[in-house]
Amino acid sequence: xxxxxxxxxxxxxxxxxxxxxxxxxxxxxxxxxxxxxxxxxxxxxxxxxxxxxxxxxxxxxxxxxxxxxxxxxxxxxxxxxxxxxxxxxxxxxxxxxxxxxxxxxxxxxxxxxxxxxxxxxxxxxxxxxxxxxxxxxxxxxxxxxxxxxxxxxxxxxxxxxxxxxxxxxxxxxxxxxxxxxxxxxxxxxxxxxxxxxxxxxxxxxxxxxxxxxxxxxxxxxxxxxxxxxxxxxxxxxxxxxxxxxxxxxxxxxxxxxxxxxxxxxxxxxxxxxxxxxxxxxxxxxxxxxxxxxxxxxxxxxxxxxxxxxxxxxxxxxxxxxxxxxxxxxxxxxxxxxxxxxxxxxxxxxxxxxxx
Amino acid sequence: xxxxxxxxxxxxxxxxxxxxxxxxxxxxxxxxxxxxxxxxxxxxxxxxxxxxxxxxxxxxxxxxxxxxxxxxxxxxxxxxxxxxxxxxxxxxxxxxxxxxxxxxxxxxxxxxxxxxxxxxxxxxxxxxxxxxxxxxxxxxxxxxxxxxxxxxxxxxxxxxxxxxxxxxxxxxxxxxxxxxxxxxxxxxxxxxxxxxxxxxxxxxxxxxxxxxxxxxxxxxxxxxxxxxxxxxxxxxxxxxxxxxxxxxxxxxxxxxxxxx
Ligand SMILES: Nc1ncnc2c1ncn2[C@@H]1O[C@H](COP(=O)(O)OP(=O)(O)OP(=O)(O)O)[C@@H](O)[C@H]1O
Ligand SMILES: [Mg+2]
Numbered sequence: 001x002x003x004x005x006x007x008x009x010x011x012x013x014x015x016x017x018x019x020x021x022x023x024x025x026x027x028x029x030x031x032x033x034x035x036x037x038x039x040x041x042x043x044x045x046x047x048x049x050x051x052x053x054x055x056x057x058x059x060x061x062x063x064x065x066x067x068x069x070x071x072x073x074x075x076x077x078x079x080x081x082x083x084x085x086x087x088x089x090x091x092x093x094x095x096x097x098x099x100x101x102x103x104x105x106x107x108x109x110x111x112x113x114x115x116x117x118x119x120x121x122x123x124x125x126x127x128x129x130x131x132x133x134x135x136x137x138x139x140x141x142x143x144x145x146x147x148x149x150x151x152x153x154x155x156x157x158x159x160x161x162x163x164x165x166x167x168x169x170x171x172x173x174x175x176x177x178x179x180x181x182x183x184x185x186x187x188x189x190x191x192x193x194x195x196x197x198x199x200x201x202x203x204x205x206x207x208x209x210x211x212x213x214x215x216x217x218x219x220x221x222x223x224x225x226x227x228x229x230x231x232x233x234x235x236x237x238x239x240x241x242x243x244x245x246x247x248x249x250x251x252x253x254x255x256x257x258x259x260x261x262x263x264x265x266x267x268x269x270x271x272x273x274x275x276x277x278x279x280x281x282x283x284x285x286x287x288x289x290x291x292x293x294x295x296x297x298x299x300x301x302x303x304x305x306x307x308x309x310x311x312x313x314x315x316x317x318x319x320x321x322x323x324x325x326x327x328x329x330x331x332x333x334x335x336x337x338x339x340x341x342x343x344x345x346x347x348x349x350x351x352x353x354x355x
Numbered sequence: 356x357x358x359x360x361x362x363x364x365x366x367x368x369x370x371x372x373x374x375x376x377x378x379x380x381x382x383x384x385x386x387x388x389x390x391x392x393x394x395x396x397x398x399x400x401x402x403x404x405x406x407x408x409x410x411x412x413x414x415x416x417x418x419x420x421x422x423x424x425x426x427x428x429x430x431x432x433x434x435x436x437x438x439x440x441x442x443x444x445x446x447x448x449x450x451x452x453x454x455x456x457x458x459x460x461x462x463x464x465x466x467x468x469x470x471x472x473x474x475x476x477x478x479x480x481x482x483x484x485x486x487x488x489x490x491x492x493x494x495x496x497x498x499x500x501x502x503x504x505x506x507x508x509x510x511x512x513x514x515x516x517x518x519x520x521x522x523x524x525x526x527x528x529x530x531x532x533x534x535x536x537x538x539x540x541x542x543x544x545x546x547x548x549x550x551x552x553x554x555x556x557x558x559x560x561x562x563x564x565x566x567x568x569x570x571x572x573x574x575x576x577x578x579x580x581x582x583x584x585x586x587x588x589x590x591x592x593x594x595x596x597x598x599x600x601x602x603x604x605x606x607x608x609x610x611x612x613x614x615x
Binding site for chain 2: 053054078090
């Protein structure tokens with residue numbers, strides 16, 4: 001039996017006529033790292049605000065450990081929150097900031113000191129405990145915010161784009177640190193981001209949001225390899241989309257007649273009947289390029305550009321009636337613009353969705 | 356270049372214009388003469404002695420301090436509460452309420468004085484410390500509200516959300532987060548309230564009895580019948596007190612911003 005830590009049941013949030021979150025059903029498993037991923041304005045922060053108790057749900061119920069918490073005020077929810085802006089108290093030292101939640105819980109002085117020290121050790125900031133937030137770098141402030149949200153051992157930690165203000169290198173380091181802490185402390189983490197690579201790196205599961213609705217919720221691997229909708233396919237990474245319809249089945253594979261002409265053999269999804277309009281999706285790194293046409297799934301294309309991108313080569317292609325993009329090893333043959341070649345891919349690398 | 360020169364000259368002139376009256380009056384506080392005139396025959400502290408020994412002067416100083424302290428406390432407490440309350444977006448009442456609180460800044464003191472005199476007669480507050488303190492509080496509150504609201508506005512509201520998420524209830528959040536962060540504004544408001552009370556003459560004329568005569572009121576009265584250098588000494592006390600308070604605020608702000 002799955003142990004649900006948090007359950008959102010039909011949660012809706014409206015601001016006037018605007019439905020920011022629409023009848024959301026979401027179960028968060030105990031100890032999982034769940035990312036809420038979506039474009040700006042898709043309602044991610046609003047969901048977190050409702051979980052933290054900073055905003056009321058217009059409709060619906062939120063359960064934690066099976067108990068409804070809609071009417072419990074924030075300060076009794078026992079959830080750690082990490083804000084994008086860190087929200088450290090500027091008039092307190094690092095140690096006082098981290099001690100704050102313990103002080104609010106009436107923990108004794110000696111125990112506070114011990115736990116603050118442990119928390120600061122955990123984020124490697126023990127040496128800076130007497131500094132004020134303004135005397136710290138962005139990354140250090142981020143660590144203080146993290147220590148403060150964890151020191152009172154909440155079961156749930158909510159993070160709203162906590163790494164958004166950091167530069168790339170520090171962000172990637174913090175991603176690994178947070179992931180490691182998550183594993184070590186067995187926390188349930190709800191992590192809001194609009195950075196898809198961050199979500200792929202850190203999460204056990206990703207919920208992809210669009211306009212207040214979940215488009216798909218699944219593991220990073222499933223989200224990337226088997227996107228449920230066109231929105232997910234295009235939002236997570238880059239993809240090639242080819243429109244057509246199911247023409248039939250053969251040997252465990254489906255045949256798709258492309259609108260641009262040509263036939264594709266793809267991994268079968270039994271739920272799609274013959275005649276159904278579909279989109280075939282192929283990730284750029286799965287597209288092979290060759291001068292000679294392949295036996296199956298071969299699309300004649302002309303190279304329009306070939307761009308060196310450090311770790312790979314990005315080749316832009318013009319096929320019949322549509323553009324394609326391929327991502328090749330940088331040591332592969334360089335194709336000069338104008339070259340007439342063939343793009344091809346294996347049936348199992350092509351995932352079919354409805355348009 | 357020319358523009359800079361002009362603005363420098365203008366600046367110096369403006370400062371002279373503001374400071375000249377002080378420069379003229381202050382040395383006279385230390386005169387040994389009977390009269391408020393230059394040149395000063397010799398240096399003496401006799402007028403300060405007069406100030407602190409003559410009952411009318413001494414009482415008026417004590418009254419100013421009592422009324423000033425009462426006003427500062429009352430106006431600061433109410434002003435802070437009002438500023439906190441006005442921050443809540445109570446949609447339709449917030450804006451008009453804000454205007455009502457700030458009204459005493461623009462209503463002429465004479466008008467207020469007449470109104471209060473009639474009201475106080477009915478309430479039995481005429482010629483009482485409480486009456487004067489309340490009257491001064493009315494004109495001091497807007498200053499407290501404005502300076503506290505100013506520092507609340509500059510505060511990140513997520514700090515209060517953060518405090519709540521860390522287990523602080525509304526009272527604890529107010530005590531440990533909101534008020535400490537608004538402290539510079541509260542301090543400024545309190546000093547302004549004290550200064551306004553010290554300086555107030557018009558309301559005192561309408562509302563105070565002989566028992567509540569303040570230093571400012573006493574100076575005003577003295578000016579009319581005998582122009583004695585005691586006025587200059589009183590003025591000196593005023594200036595010294597104000598400068599001291601300003602330094603206090605600067606120091607408090609300095610300490611606070613050092614804390615950031
Ligand atoms: N207090 C509010 N009043 C009115 N509208 C609001 C309020 N808060 C949020 N919204 C609207 O709700 C929508 C969702 O906002 P939300 O902050 O949840 O988005 P988000 O997914 O977190 O976006 P981002 O990635 O930009 O942070 C937006 O269109 C926003 O304008
Ligand atoms: Mg957001």
